Amino acid sequence: MEKWNELCYILSENLPSNTSEQLFELKVIQAFEKLGWSEYNNEIIVRESVQLGASNRISPDLLFKSKELGNLFIVEVKKPSFEIDNLTFKGQLSSYMGIMRVELGILIGNKIQIFLDGKFFQENGIVLIDEIEFKRENEKGLKFVQLFIKGNYNKEIIENYAQEKIQELKEIEDFKSLKKQLCSENYTEKIIDYLKSDLLKEYDDKIIEKVFQELEVKIESKNKFSPIKNHEKRRAQKYNSIENFNNSNGRLPVGKYVRKTFNELVNSNLIDRNEVERLQRGDYSKLTFDIQFPFLAKENSTYYEKTRYWKNPYRINGELYFVCSQWYEVPANNDRPYYEDWLEKIKNRNPKVELMINQNLR
Structure with missing residues (x-):
């Protein structure tokens, strides 16, 4: 080494x-x-x-x-x-x-x-x-x-x-493809059809249909992070409705807010190399922002999908990165408090940057 x-x-x-x-x-x-x-x-x-x-x-x-x-x-x-x-x-x-x-x-x-x-x-x-x-x-x-x-x-x-590297890339693509297939509505229907068929061995089809009318069957990613859920409960009192999110303080929608404030951080050279590395990790992005994809991705990254990232990249430390566009701000799924917590930590490293960002958001 x-x-x-x-x-x-x-x-x-x-x-x-x-x-x-x-x-x-x-x-x-x-x-x-x-x-x-x-x-x-x-x-x-x-x-x-x-x-x-x-x-x-x-x-x-x-x-x-x-x-x-x-x-x-x-x-x-x-x-x-x-x-x-x-x-x-x-x-x-x-x-x-x-x-x-x-x-x-x-x-x-x-x-x-x-x-x-x-x-x-x-x-x-x-x-x-x-x-x-x-x-x-x-x-x-x-x-x-x-x-x-x-x-x-x-x-x-x-x-x-x-050959080993190409095989690794193929396995990553196959993994993404299979995961997407299993999480699709079409595959959920196949699972339900299979369950109904299997249950017919013991139950009448009318009973089975009634039960499934009260059930929801789906496959989803395992992203159970209890610290995030507890944090969400602590912050929930600040955001009680969609009206509060978008109207009460004249605040920017969360997507525009992320782009604007992140742009200020980049222009101020406040995103260091270690943080850039962390922002490209799915687990870190989930824990920090409660989003389902890495916050940053390069165009040739296995995580990068055009539909999941904004089209205009940011240049950080001489390299181009795309920022995840999958941000939500509704009572059942509100990403704003997580981003604001992270933004506050970054801004606290330099009070002058915090003042500049706050002025630009007015």
């Missing part, structure tokens, strides 16, 4: 905020030399010019080679202040990989993305197999070091790793 922590220092922690792409490229070369690769020994080729046709040339940023195997993989370097979740960057890398006939490519900017030729997955183009953020003690970072340290580099090991 020490080697990965050193890479974090070189590629993230020790960089000035206005680092140029040229300087960052030198830092990337330095990082790979820490993993045993040598520019001096022609194992790292910087912007090798490749002729295309009569008049065109390309120059990938970094090409990694070995005397025995030839071209191994390409690294494209992007300015750290850029968001590398960009189809243009991916397309550029894909073109270089095809022209140079390499099956592995890496984008390095504000994080690391590893791509493999889609032929290994019966897909066109290149496939993102992993994304690694520059955080110390990151298990993914440790795996990156293990895969790309020169002494251990092995194409077959990387391909097996890629």
Whole structure:
């Protein structure tokens, strides 16, 4: 892990905020030399010019080679202040990989993305197999070091790793799909039909129908957090009706309120990295806000769904995040007090920010 922590220092922690792409490229070369690769020994080729046709040339940023195997993989370097979740960057890398006939490519900017030729997955183009953020003690970072340290580099090991990652992603998607199916009204009807059919062995169908008229059968997520429920009871006296929510104090509807106040926090740089990490967790978001989805999600996150998040993202610490749009403000389901509690804690870190937010809400 020490080697990965050193890479974090070189590629993230020790960089000035206005680092140029040229300087960052030198830092990337330095990082790979820490993993045993040598520019001096022609194992790292910087912007090798490749002729295309009569008049065109390309120059990938970094090409990694070995005397025995030839071209191994390409690294494209992007300015750290850029968001590398960009189809243009991916397309550029894909073109270089095809022209140079390499099956592995890496984008390095504000994080690391590893791509493999889609032929290994019966897909066109290149496939993102992993994304690694520059955080110390990151298990993914440790795996990156293990895969790309020169002494251990092995194409077959990387391909097996890629297959494992793709399988993980597939399992996540299958999980989401199955959960959605089981919670659907259509599946609830199937369950009711099955129960009625089974009960016919002992009871008359008229009795069964009467009983089901007084019952509600459904499948829902297990989100039983007693601290939240107790907290809800303590705050319930403040919000007795929908009229109180929206009219008595001329307050903003909860959705607009969340967007406006959160925007102020972001503009004031008051959301630190640790809080950003917590806001991307479903369990933390449920406990803190009583919402069913992570408060923040990146576009490529397994949690991100367009229908669940507002379309305009926020840029926090150089990365784009979408904010959950599923906020409710009715007596049976009121998310406002939870958000206000969280907002108060964040604002208390800086009284000047609290004053500014309160003024803007008037």
